[in-house]
Amino acid sequence: MATETTTESVYGHGFPxxxxxxxxxxxxxxxxxxxxxxxxxRKLSRNPFLLMFTLLMPLIWLGLFSQTFGTLFSKAASSGGxxxxxxxxxxxxxxxxxxxxxxxxxxxxxxxxVTDIETGFMDKFFVAPxxxxxxxxxxxxxxxxxxxxxxGIVLVIAYVFTLAFHWRIPxxxxxxxxxxxxxxxxxxxxxxxxxxxxxxxxxxSTESTMMVSFTLTFPLxxxxxxMVPLALLPGWVQTFSSYNPVSYVxxxxxxxxxxxxxxxEIGQAFAAIAIVGILLNGLAxxxxxxxxx
Amino acid sequence: MSAALRPTSAIPLPDATTSxxxxxxxxxxxxxxxxxxRGSGADSAVRAVDGITFSVGxxxxxxxxxxxxxxxxxxxxxxxxxxxxxSGSVSVSGLDLDRDPSEIRKKIGYAGxxxxxxxxxxxxxxxxxxxxxxxxxxxxVRERVQELLEVLQLTDxxxxxxxxxxxxxxxxxxxxxxxxxxxxxLFLDEPTTGLDPQxxxxxxxxxxxxxxxxxxxxxxxxxxxxxxxxxCERLAIIDHxxxxxxxxxxxxxxxxxxxxxTIRLPQDEQFDARRSRAVDVVKGVAGVEGASVFDQGVTxxxxxGGATLVEILRVLEREKIPVKEVAVSPPTLDQVFLQHxxxxxxxxxxxxxxxxxxxxxxxx
Ligand SMILES: Nc1ncnc2c1ncn2[C@@H]1O[C@H](COP(=O)(O)OP(=O)(O)OP(=O)(O)O)[C@@H](O)[C@H]1O
Ligand SMILES: [Mg+2]
Numbered sequence: 001m002a003t004e005t006t007t008e009s010v011y012g013h014g015f016p017x018x019x020x021x022x023x024x025x026x027x028x029x030x031x032x033x034x035x036x037x038x039x040x041x042r043k044l045s046r047n048p049f050l051l052m053f054t055l056l057m058p059l060i061w062l063g064l065f066s067q068t069f070g071t072l073f074s075k076a077a078s079s080g081g082x083x084x085x086x087x088x089x090x091x092x093x094x095x096x097x098x099x100x101x102x103x104x105x106x107x108x109x110x111x112x113x114v115t116d117i118e119t120g121f122m123d124k125f126f127v128a129p130x131x132x133x134x135x136x137x138x139x140x141x142x143x144x145x146x147x148x149x150x151x152g153i154v155l156v157i158a159y160v161f162t163l164a165f166h167w168r169i170p171x172x173x174x175x176x177x178x179x180x181x182x183x184x185x186x187x188x189x190x191x192x193x194x195x196x197x198x199x200x201x202x203x204x205s206t207e208s209t210m211m212v213s214f215t216l217t218f219p220l221x222x223x224x225x226x227m228v229p230l231a232l233l234p235g236w237v238q239t240f241s242s243y244n245p246v247s248y249v250x251x252x253x254x255x256x257x258x259x260x261x262x263x264x265e266i267g268q269a270f271a272a273i274a275i276v277g278i279l280l281n282g283l284a285x286x287x288x289x290x291x292x293x
Numbered sequence: 294m295s296a297a298l299r300p301t302s303a304i305p306l307p308d309a310t311t312s313x314x315x316x317x318x319x320x321x322x323x324x325x326x327x328x329x330x331r332g333s334g335a336d337s338a339v340r341a342v343d344g345i346t347f348s349v350g351x352x353x354x355x356x357x358x359x360x361x362x363x364x365x366x367x368x369x370x371x372x373x374x375x376x377x378x379x380s381g382s383v384s385v386s387g388l389d390l391d392r393d394p395s396e397i398r399k400k401i402g403y404a405g406x407x408x409x410x411x412x413x414x415x416x417x418x419x420x421x422x423x424x425x426x427x428x429x430x431x432x433x434v435r436e437r438v439q440e441l442l443e444v445l446q447l448t449d450x451x452x453x454x455x456x457x458x459x460x461x462x463x464x465x466x467x468x469x470x471x472x473x474x475x476x477x478x479l480f481l482d483e484p485t486t487g488l489d490p491q492x493x494x495x496x497x498x499x500x501x502x503x504x505x506x507x508x509x510x511x512x513x514x515x516x517x518x519x520x521x522x523x524x525c526e527r528l529a530i531i532d533h534x535x536x537x538x539x540x541x542x543x544x545x546x547x548x549x550x551x552x553x554x555t556i557r558l559p560q561d562e563q564f565d566a567r568r569s570r571a572v573d574v575v576k577g578v579a580g581v582e583g584a585s586v587f588d589q590g591v592t593x594x595x596x597x598g599g600a601t602l603v604e605i606l607r608v609l610e611r612e613k614i615p616v617k618e619v620a621v622s623p624p625t626l627d628q629v630f631l632q633h634x635x636x637x638x639x640x641x642x643x644x645x646x647x648x649x650x651x652x653x654x655x656x657x
Contacts, residue, residue, distance in 0.1 A: 123405050129427065
């Protein structure tokens, strides 16, 4: 694959030195990204507690929401207040919960960045002959995989409960649709983590990162159609939610659970993700390039 | 420290900042100002590096000796492409810092002051990651990592997460992670700070071997006189962002040329007056080469220090200047530092921004 340039080694063994073509070629880029990503995932796996909560968090949200709001429709219908629907409210919430777990992970994304700067580990990346963007992309890739796993768990558990406890969730588009929902949730999470990473890089403070991200997370979720369908939102929230990218992702995902693919909505969702991603991660890239200036 | 207290006698040797060998690190008029142009005005700006010029020759063991905040880390981070500079020119391995930073990165190894080890990864994983970030082929990475683990005596702990390592093990691992790609130039920022004497000796021995057997060029910073003395073929003393002296340890000590008599005076209200009086009178004693003040009293450079001391004490007695403590010593780098800065160098064992020591390592 790579031509090795053998220069006389200062270590006296005539070992091949850095293989130039691998470093400059596309293969080198992929390898850099893959190793940065691997490192992040490895860290996660070394922290059983963190890993457990990463996986438990979706379950907790699902349990919480299903118990509090899950039977909203059937209760309302039985008291004559609303028409009976062929599914439970948890089916409406399900995509929102998947997105929520991704957003929560995204809000924490910058923490590791701050730690790496504080411990000096980031310097190890920066002093190596790799592209700075590889460091960011590799990390985002690891975050994305983690978010996809979390969103996947939400859906799998909901499916199991549908089978076991007769939750009424249509899963209208089956496994392919579920995979698309997972993709949407993870992609939005990655896009949104640009915020956490930017704050982390600009402030280099875990506290600031936590404050900014957590403060924005809940308004973003609840002033969107993620938890409540558009028609049931109060007027001003409706207006706000139409500018909220979370709404587009939630609406597209919800359709896949309740009725079927709506490609216009799916397209809009990806467009919203792209806009958020470019803006926030663009900011993170700027912050990243400023490191050490 | 006011300018008046600064001794004027010693001037850096004319060419001591440049190496006689083919230079692989060349630094000219390097300046780094922190916090300039951030709205808060020039008074908040810190001139961390204030016009430094030096070079390091191929295969040389070169060191910066300086106290806390003197600009060692700043210089080193600029040279290793980690930090931008305000002005000045730098070339490493014949490559320009602005034009070829990534080529420079391939040629250098770096172990920073805050140990950049990932506590969640094992020692082996830390080294392996670095090997791959340098784009070495997989088989070679495995081989080198194994070799390094053995040389650094980390084989037993190789597959344990690094947060379980002792400070010394962590230092060694960090050193190793700068060596996986076998760089011809190695940058080490206070490589033994915080280590016990035994571990420090082991690290010194390893660095000597690297330098001697593999011809590595090493640029090291340190706050320890002894470390500079033991390891460095040539060193520069840095203080307040400026190089105040440079040369081989022997040259620097020879520059002092005589034994050092350190006279500490009681720190009372008459201290200042007595100190200046003391400097004047001891200069008149036969055998005294020169005298200068420092924050606790007076240092005297004297031929045949022991005999001269008797005479010095007699003179001080006559002048009714009480003496708290006297000492005679052959010149050491301590005196060189004192000579050039007017202060004694105190080592503060505070490591900035390094939380690895307190962290269990897991929660990153
Ligand atoms: N990022 C920064 N922003 C502002 N000032 C800085 C920054 N980094 C360093 N300084 C200042 O620059 C000066 C030199 O710092 P530097 O870290 O280079 O010293 P040092 O010789 O490495 O000290 P030590 O022995 O404590 O490590 C200090 O006054 C320090 O406060
Ligand atoms: Mg330092």
